[in-house]
Amino acid sequence: MAGDNVQLHASLVTSLHLSEVKKWSNVELKHCSELNMTYLCARDQQQELRCVLPLSASHVISIDMLSGGLGQLCGDIKSFILAVVDDDSTIAYYNIFKDIHPPDLPNRETRNYKQ
Template identity: 30%
Template sequence: MAAAVMDAEGQEKVKVDGENWFLHHPKYTEMMSYGFEDKLQLRIAFLSYLDLCEAKNWWNVEIHPCHKLGMVFISGKQNKKGDLQLVLPISANTPLSNERLHEFTANVRLSDDETEGQNVETEPESESKAHCVVLAVSDSDSTTVYYRISDSLIPPDPPKQTLVQEVSKGKRKKRKAVFVAREPDEPVTDEENWDDEL
């Protein structure tokens, strides 16, 4: 517990030590003011907030309440000019189902006032503009793993194909693999004959 200490003006100050330092952090007290009952989720949200700010160096990181879920989520950008992403911190022991994941993507959203001037991340290839949420799954040892979920199917990136080129160095010829990204419908040309090269 924190010990009460008097400052020079005679006002009571709380002495912060290694065990209770986060209880007096401004962002943790902000989360406590939302009145949510799940203290574990608040603690995990605070640890995820610190991870995004300090370890991952995200920009414009903010904490928001989601009253429909009774949880706290985080918004921020991976880099200065990146899209705004929404992060929902959960415990590794949280039971998940398709319905629960759908509930997360349906309710974890910023209000219109909060998104003004922000580019909230959606998948550009999708015609329906899928809404994405990043789950920050934290274990009891504060290890956090991030998973991106969306409210619809998102087509995968096209597979990378390998070209084998012969590179001559002196008297010997050496084969070198080169990765070439191409559209899935693009045909392989004669000079890229795969069968006899592999």
């Protein structure tokens, strides 16, 4: 239950920031039962529909969770916004796109090292 309160707090702080600071309209708080998370749908200043997933900075985030979240939350859209909310209400926004993959590790043999 405490995790639910933390995520709800992140959602409310993000909602206020989107509507009052960024001047987005029609900010709606929604719940995804498959992921057991709240998220926001809103229209940005260009009136494009955006989906925002607010999470606490202490929340453990994985590539699988992000790529799975896109389909569950937003249906057919190609991206959503991850809003990471710190304890002091600082928010960092990240655009998450469909088909996100972890980066390839560089091949040690092809690196150029100065000797």
